[in-house]
Amino acid sequence: MNEILKNIVTRRSVRKFSSKAIPEDVLNDIITAVLYAPSAMNTQYWQLTVIKNEDMLERLQKAVGKALDRPDYHRFYGAPVFIVVTVPEDYRHGAVDTACVLQNMFLAAHSLGVGSVWINQLRDCYDKTEVRAIMTEAGIPENHICFGCAAIGYADCELPADRENKGIVKTVE
Secondary structure (H helix, E strand, C coil), X not given: CCHHHHHHHHCCECCCECCCCCCHHHHHHHHHHHHCCCCHHHCCCCXXXXXXXXXXXXXXXXXXXXXXXXXXXXXXXXXXXXXXXXXXXXXXXXXXXXXXXXHHHHHHHHHCCCEEEEECHHHHHCCCHHHHHHHHHCCCCCCEEEEEEEEEECECCCCCCCCCCCCCCCCCC
């Protein structure tokens, strides 16, 4: 199996991160991979907001927990970096483009020994007052919406060697 396929089949979602910082050159390599993600008609309308500020991460976690009525909501599994992917609210391909961005991010991170997990909660509460205020503070335009985010960092847990694949594959000849 070639290295790309090996990277794809061995990547796992990490749900417990260590506090170890990701070196800037490694983070920059991950971001570079994102910049090459496909997008509908090559529009590249996404904006990545990379949040490393501990105070902002804590406030965002609390605001998300409150918005979702989940006071025990854990701060993105303790990841030291949280990346919010947003697109203009009137862009009809935003969800699909976000998925491509996050997939590139996850595969690049894994290839560099960095763990990741898709975070959906902002999709359901990005427009709530407290959450939106933090997003605005982070420089996310008011007319942007969020379809997905990534928590990234170094795993602080054992990851399974394999996983169950539930998708259905049909071949029509």
